[in-house]
Amino acid sequence: TQHRKEFNRLTGLSIQIDATFKANSGHPGAPMGMAPISHVLFNKFMRFNPKNPGWVNRDRFVLSNGHGCMLQYALLHLFGYELSMDDLKNFRHIDSITPGHPEAHDTPGIEVTTGPLGQGFANAVGLAVAQAHTAGVFNKPGYDLINNYTYCFFGDGCAMEGIASEAASAAGHLQLGNLIMIYDDNHISIDGDTKCAFTEDVLKRFEAYGWHTQHVEQGDTDLEGMEAAIKKAQEVKDKPSVIKLTTTIGYGSKLQGTGGVHGNPLKEDDILQVKKKFGFNPEETFVVPQEVYDMYHKHASEGAAAEQEWNKLFEKYSGEYKDLAADLSRRLTGKLPEGWQNKLPTYKPSDPAIASRKLSESVLEAIYDVVPELVSGSADLTGSNNTRWKSAVDFQPPSTGIGEWSGRYMRYGVREHAMAAMMNGMSAYGTIIPAGGTFLNFVSYAAGAVRLSSLSHQRVIYVATHDSIGLGEDGPTHQPIETLAHFRALPNMMVWRPADGNETSAAYYVALTSHETPSILALTRQNLPQLEGSTLEKAIKGGYVALEDKNAQITLVSTGSEVSLCLEAVKYLKDNQGITARVVSMPCVEVFDAQDKDYRLSVIPDGIPSMSVEVMSTLGWEKYSHEQFGLNRFGASGAYKDVYKKFEFTPEGIAKRAAATVDFYKDVKPLRSPINRAFLQLI
Amino acid sequence: TQHRKEFNRLTGLSIQIDATFKANSGHPGAPMGMAPISHVLFNKFMRFNPKNPGWVNRDRFVLSNGHGCMLQYALLHLFGYELSMDDLKNFRHIDSITPGHPEAHDTPGIEVTTGPLGQGFANAVGLAVAQAHTAGVFNKPGYDLINNYTYCFFGDGCAMEGIASEAASAAGHLQLGNLIMIYDDNHISIDGDTKCAFTEDVLKRFEAYGWHTQHVEQGDTDLEGMEAAIKKAQEVKDKPSVIKLTTTIGYGSKLQGTGGVHGNPLKEDDILQVKKKFGFNPEETFVVPQEVYDMYHKHASEGAAAEQEWNKLFEKYSGEYKDLAADLSRRLTGKLPEGWQNKLPTYKPSDPAIASRKLSESVLEAIYDVVPELVSGSADLTGSNNTRWKSAVDFQPPSTGIGEWSGRYMRYGVREHAMAAMMNGMSAYGTIIPAGGTFLNFVSYAAGAVRLSSLSHQRVIYVATHDSIGLGEDGPTHQPIETLAHFRALPNMMVWRPADGNETSAAYYVALTSHETPSILALTRQNLPQLEGSTLEKAIKGGYVALEDKNAQITLVSTGSEVSLCLEAVKYLKDNQGITARVVSMPCVEVFDAQDKDYRLSVIPDGIPSMSVEVMSTLGWEKYSHEQFGLNRFGASGAYKDVYKKFEFTPEGIAKRAAATVDFYKDVKPLRSPINRAFLQLI
Numbered sequence A, B: 001t002q003h004r005k006e007f008n009r010l011t012g013l014s015i016q017i018d019a020t021f022k023a024n025s026g027h028p029g030a031p032m033g034m035a036p037i038s039h040v041l042f043n044k045f046m047r048f049n050p051k052n053p054g055w056v057n058r059d060r061f062v063l064s065n066g067h068g069c070m071l072q073y074a075l076l077h078l079f080g081y082e083l084s085m086d087d088l089k090n091f092r093h094i095d096s097i098t099p100g101h102p103e104a105h106d107t108p109g110i111e112v113t114t115g116p117l118g119q120g121f122a123n124a125v126g127l128a129v130a131q132a133h134t135a136g137v138f139n140k141p142g143y144d145l146i147n148n149y150t151y152c153f154f155g156d157g158c159a160m161e162g163i164a165s166e167a168a169s170a171a172g173h174l175q176l177g178n179l180i181m182i183y184d185d186n187h188i189s190i191d192g193d194t195k196c197a198f199t200e201d202v203l204k205r206f207e208a209y210g211w212h213t214q215h216v217e218q219g220d221t222d223l224e225g226m227e228a229a230i231k232k233a234q235e236v237k238d239k240p241s242v243i244k245l246t247t248t249i250g251y252g253s254k255l256q257g258t259g260g261v262h263g264n265p266l267k268e269d270d271i272l273q274v275k276k277k278f279g280f281n282p283e284e285t286f287v288v289p290q291e292v293y294d295m296y297h298k299h300a301s302e303g304a305a306a307e308q309e310w311n312k313l314f315e316k317y318s319g320e321y322k323d324l325a326a327d328l329s330r331r332l333t334g335k336l337p338e339g340w341q342n343k344l345p346t347y348k349p350s351d352p353a354i355a356s357r358k359l360s361e362s363v364l365e366a367i368y369d370v371v372p373e374l375v376s377g378s379a380d381l382t383g384s385n386n387t388r389w390k391s392a393v394d395f396q397p398p399s400t401g402i403g404e405w406s407g408r409y410m411r412y413g414v415r416e417h418a419m420a421a422m423m424n425g426m427s428a429y430g431t432i433i434p435a436g437g438t439f440l441n442f443v444s445y446a447a448g449a450v451r452l453s454s455l456s457h458q459r460v461i462y463v464a465t466h467d468s469i470g471l472g473e474d475g476p477t478h479q480p481i482e483t484l485a486h487f488r489a490l491p492n493m494m495v496w497r498p499a500d501g502n503e504t505s506a507a508y509y510v511a512l513t514s515h516e517t518p519s520i521l522a523l524t525r526q527n528l529p530q531l532e533g534s535t536l537e538k539a540i541k542g543g544y545v546a547l548e549d550k551n552a553q554i555t556l557v558s559t560g561s562e563v564s565l566c567l568e569a570v571k572y573l574k575d576n577q578g579i580t581a582r583v584v585s586m587p588c589v590e591v592f593d594a595q596d597k598d599y600r601l602s603v604i605p606d607g608i609p610s611m612s613v614e615v616m617s618t619l620g621w622e623k624y625s626h627e628q629f630g631l632n633r634f635g636a637s638g639a640y641k642d643v644y645k646k647f648e649f650t651p652e653g654i655a656k657r658a659a660a661t662v663d664f665y666k667d668v669k670p671l672r673s674p675i676n677r678a679f680l681q682l683i
């Protein structure tokens, strides 16, 4: 059988080599080095049904070193996922389902989008959190419904990334027993031998985090050793496991063990000798013998049978735990419970001024029991982000005595980047909507993972408090200037900056009901009055008229804490300059952009100039206004009112610029709204 | 003397408590917990001259847990830096030199800007790299010119951040023997006890990185233990050292040992009892007895004397090593060697098409020997970033056999965030201009530190290759869309996207001669032709006319790889639509913004519409154009020409939109250049 194993694994290998050669691009080294462990893991351990990649209790696999994705594509093909030999031939070709790095929404069987190093590692931690939490909520005596493993391959590159360190520390603390990582210790990264930059003792580091560690020294050949290590890792239930597998990158190539085989396809003569060495016909490309398909399909059928068994178990469970079963089924559709939105708080103008971070807390307090899939948390700023409802239980190993697996509050620690990537994994699991808090300025620490929330269509909510110079004394190191421009430029991301209570509820409404789009909620530290003109219905359009005046000479377009300042400026303008102004509140430009043109033109009309008012970078506001009042420099440390005053964010400061704008545009005919464009953007 | 020590340290403490109370803001906990170690470190070990904070061989101190900066301000005051009691009273007040977190360019004696957690830790590693490198270059037998230590305090928050893990791993590999870190192990972070999120064995982790580790268990009282530990750490010369100091946060307060004392000033009654407990007059505020000043000033005088000694040594050195001495003196002024710029490569239109990442390599190759302070490197993408000149020697401990302390090429490993923060520290040291490479998309991983390059005025160069969908097959996970908008919105950052060889040289010219501003150079993977209209002199204005036509009906404003596409589109427009167009190349909007208005209007004139062309987010281009052609969605994996074609970035695709733009604006009078604004921005 050793021979048979060898043969089978190499079969997967030959089509990978063919594909990277045909693409004239790709990374053959990691796939060639990790073929044996893949064979062992997928055929001996992994439980999945290629005909239903969405089965909730399937084992999850994450290729954190995503550049090796040809390995994963070949396996998916062999097991019978909807990924044809033609798809493999189109590897890295335009509009294929086999892009250069694995993308979850493109390819059946890919769990999370990886490639940016370290992300997959932290996604896997998130998937394991989701498994432990979902098990904690739904499993009952006799019903071990949710017990899947999360497996993850990672390389030296991932091991060096800070995000993976953060996630590894968190996973150790959380004692995620169903998480099994394989470290491809091949001593090679792009710069060559890891001795030039990476000489730490990786296993000792993971031990320090509280992981169970093992080392398989002959990772190119010792299939039994790999099998035994994974088995042992499965048995350790109170710690995550890492198996260091010492391998040879590009095993079999003339360049094996060198950086030369990392990022470039093999040369033609090298392919010929590899194929000969491993017993393939060098004349053939993209060929898999039927007996090989048969073997892989057999394992796939076992997976399908396991799902059938599970479905029976779930049916029985549905009889005994009707509500829980219905809840789990509903969660998997992505739809929220009927009528949940009626719990969202609404406000009248006479209600007191409240900071939007507190308004956000009120939303969570109001909806947590009707949206059970909501799992909140913070990167060690719970009291500042106001992310925790009063009765929340922490997600913690019960042995710690400070929480439960079923707990819905995550203590991420000061680990913003891992938090974001863990949330991506938690969202990808399918039973959770994660919300995580930090200061808006430190969402930037998580930028790599936030980008992947967007690219991979995860419904993740970033609760980003202390959203401007309005945070005051902490000063420029903590005051965002560029942050909203950054994330507004990120495709498929909603950036919300609500101005009051109704807008905060609207932000949550849209965030929670947008299945494929993440959101950043930028929230104030300081109190905000409740606006006259706001309603949830208006705010969910992303932008609306907060103060109308048919005789207006200018439109002020503003967000968040500056909307009420604009309303004050309107009075000042009328009283001091005799200028009539109207005010638009624009809590989310991305949602506003999605409204029809007539609506958008009714909000920012032709004929009068508009001026944006937002106390940070003006970049991008030209799209919605003729002139922009913002802050294109760093802030200052001081009481927030002093800081606002220093930068002229006062009714007078706004009025002065509004008057200049009215004057400047008085001779331009026709004066078009910036909503009118010569052509449509590619989106 | 124990009593005296105690008294002195507590004196520093009392003004800190007074200042946080007066500011009604700030973090008294860490200062109160770390007062004893500060006293020991600053009075027993640190060598510095408050009258000359710029002495190159001073010991560096970094407060990575920067929220405790009141501690640092008090010490600077006591030692006689230019920081008065009034400055302390103005702690966290607007326009003070004592902002809420330490800012290097605001306050004498602050080495680096900290507060965002983990940054200071990695800055300290960079400062230690700079010390080791500078020593390697300048020290000679009998002339131990550069031998300062770098000390850093960090807390649990820093220890949890990925950036600190990356930097710690790098420091261990680099065997930075003059780096001594003190870990304030107080078991408290903002969410409360660290047991809720952070239960790893920190010292074991540092051992795994290759650090020398010690533990002082009685960090509140054991002054002798602290002294012995620092002494021992100084003696270990082949490893960085970390001393875990178990302390009580807010030691002395009624709330000591709790999160309640982390981020809020003490209550009035608590202040009274603390002052009584430690023998102060509770009636007095902001009082330091003269004998205390005397003691601190005595240590300051010892530092001044040490500098005098050093100056004598340097004078002697100047006789023996004239060129080296002159080089060191020049470096410390921040000015480059006379005439260096004559080495910058220039190109003719007939020169071959070359990728701008290769053009960048040619610049480095041409100037490395005339700009000896330039230290290049890459986050494990050397072959892709083209950051290494052929004869470069790696910066490595000589014992590794693969480099030298004097080496000028850094192998940062796959650690983008630490690379950026280490470069901030290296720049802050004063003898180095660091340049570091990664893919543009992964500069986002470093966003937290890139922001601090800008805020703290560091001359750091980010060599950001693979700058668009033009990277092709690696696909959307690697193709920047939002990245340039992000960093263009960041104040005091120059984002360069050169279109050819002359523009690449211009980018380096401005980056290297801008003492107070960092730069990001966005460079292509694919080849770019040499433009007809480009010169270094034009390009250093940030934007210029690449193709003029007095009869033009439209201005195309473009950057990088799209400029040559625009030039092709001009021909297409003329031949197919009879439209005459002119082309502006805008390699750096920030530098263009700094030109006078007449010049800017000559580049983007009144009377005709303009359209921007850049193959990524259009956000912000409205500032320079009436219409924008860009890519407001994620890219695609495929051959780069296929990807460009898919998104219509072709002469035809540009021409189609240009024609629509001409048509759309034909009835607008006057048609003003977007350079005209109703009012000036605050910058």
Ligand SMILES: [Ca+2]
Pocket: A155, A156, A157, A184, A186, A187, A188, A189
């Ligand atoms: Ca590797």
Ligand SMILES: [Ca+2]
Pocket: B155, B156, B157, B184, B186, B187, B188, B189
């Ligand atoms: Ca702490």
